[in-house]
Amino acid sequence: MRIPVGRFAPSPTGELHLGSLTTALASYCHIKSLGGDWLLRMEDTDITRCDRQFSEQILLDLEALGMLWDGDIIYQSERTDIYNDYLQSALQPLSYGCQCSRKRLAQFWAVQEHQQQLNPIDKKSDRQRYPRCCIDAELNKQHHKLRLQLPDYTTGFIDGIQGLQWANPQQTLGDMVVRRQDSTINYILAASIDDGLQNVSHIMRGLDILPMTTAQIAIMQMVKLPAIERWYHLPLILNSEGQKLSKQNLAQPINTSQPSRLLATALHLLKQPAVDIDTPERMLMQAVSQWTNKPLQGLEQLNESGR
Ligand code: GLU
Numbered sequence: 001m002r003i004p005v006g007r008f009a010p011s012p013t014g015e016l017h018l019g020s021l022t023t024a025l026a027s028y029c030h031i032k033s034l035g036g037d038w039l040l041r042m043e044d045t046d047i048t049r050c051d052r053q054f055s056e057q058i059l060l061d062l063e064a065l066g067m068l069w070d071g072d073i074i075y076q077s078e079r080t081d082i083y084n085d086y087l088q089s090a091l092q093p094l095s096y097g098c099q100c101s102r103k104r105l106a107q108f109w110a111v112q113e114h115q116q117q118l119n120p121i122d123k124k125s126d127r128q129r130y131p132r133c134c135i136d137a138e139l140n141k142q143h144h145k146l147r148l149q150l151p152d153y154t155t156g157f158i159d160g161i162q163g164l165q166w167a168n169p170q171q172t173l174g175d176m177v178v179r180r181q182d183s184t185i186n187y188i189l190a191a192s193i194d195d196g197l198q199n200v201s202h203i204m205r206g207l208d209i210l211p212m213t214t215a216q217i218a219i220m221q222m223v224k225l226p227a228i229e230r231w232y233h234l235p236l237i238l239n240s241e242g243q244k245l246s247k248q249n250l251a252q253p254i255n256t257s258q259p260s261r262l263l264a265t266a267l268h269l270l271k272q273p274a275v276d277i278d279t280p281e282r283m284l285m286q287a288v289s290q291w292t293n294k295p296l297q298g299l300e301q302l303n304e305s306g307r
Helices: 018-031 050-062 081-090 102-118 171-172 189-199 207-222 259-270 279-292
Strands: 005-006 037-042 095-100 147-148 155-159 163-167 176-179 202-206 228-233 234-236 299-304
Touching: 005 018, 005 189, 005 202, 018 081, 018 202, 018 234, 018 259, 018 279, 081 176, 081 189, 095 207, 155 207, 155 228, 163 171, 171 207, 176 189, 189 207, 189 259, 202 207, 207 228, 259 279
Parallel strands: 005 037, 202 228, 234 299
Antiparallel strands: 095 147, 147 176, 155 163
16 A cells, blocks of 8 residues: 655745645645645646745745645756657657647637627537647647647546546547747646656645546546546635635635734634644644544535635
């Protein structure tokens, strides 16, 4: 049996907010309740949006809350060569260069939509799928963005929170861009490779990533890295206006000046049994010993207020 390994993989495009904190806390408590290791990985491939200052702040916040990670922190921005090696080896036969701009694709889809209005009986096309204009163009892969053909079959997995899931990655994401023209590596490609190389066995993350999970399963198979054993997609936390807590919606950064209160709030939000207010370390120990996925099962949303 593999030692259970979980991870928290924030994109340091801002400070932690209550939404990202609950993801961190849930993955921490869950993997520790299984006696496993909790890794920390900074998903900072997009250097235009990520900032080292935010990474530093995330570390300080986690430390203030007593949520200490196991092993060394991985920074994806330092691992571009590894991702490119996979793109040039195992993933090479299924990738192709693409020169379609967003504008060109928008025009293509506008024409298609118009034709559908004229012929409503035609099967509705999926706007998200790339129409493969460049698949036979044999463009130089280094000088263009790179697309990867995802498999066109339905894959299922059991999600420990959301229940049985089925999806076809080709139908959902099409031939997705795995490396942008400016060489930035796509999130799910880097995450798939790193989860495999880090031997991650349990992934607990936000429900917003669920549409990419079968793509991740497919990529991990293509690169022959060990499969994730268990998946858990946490309900999204909504603010009082019903919007998802996110940096885009200007969610407030967490304030760790009262770490014990913050932990109690986050555990309450995650519908966990109450813990005694104590030092963060003791509260975490109690939270780990009481951890249960049950109250989250089947839920897609949680309210920031905890109600
Ligand atoms: N880096 C992603 C985010 O911050 C998380 C991805 C994951 O956990 O797989 O939203």
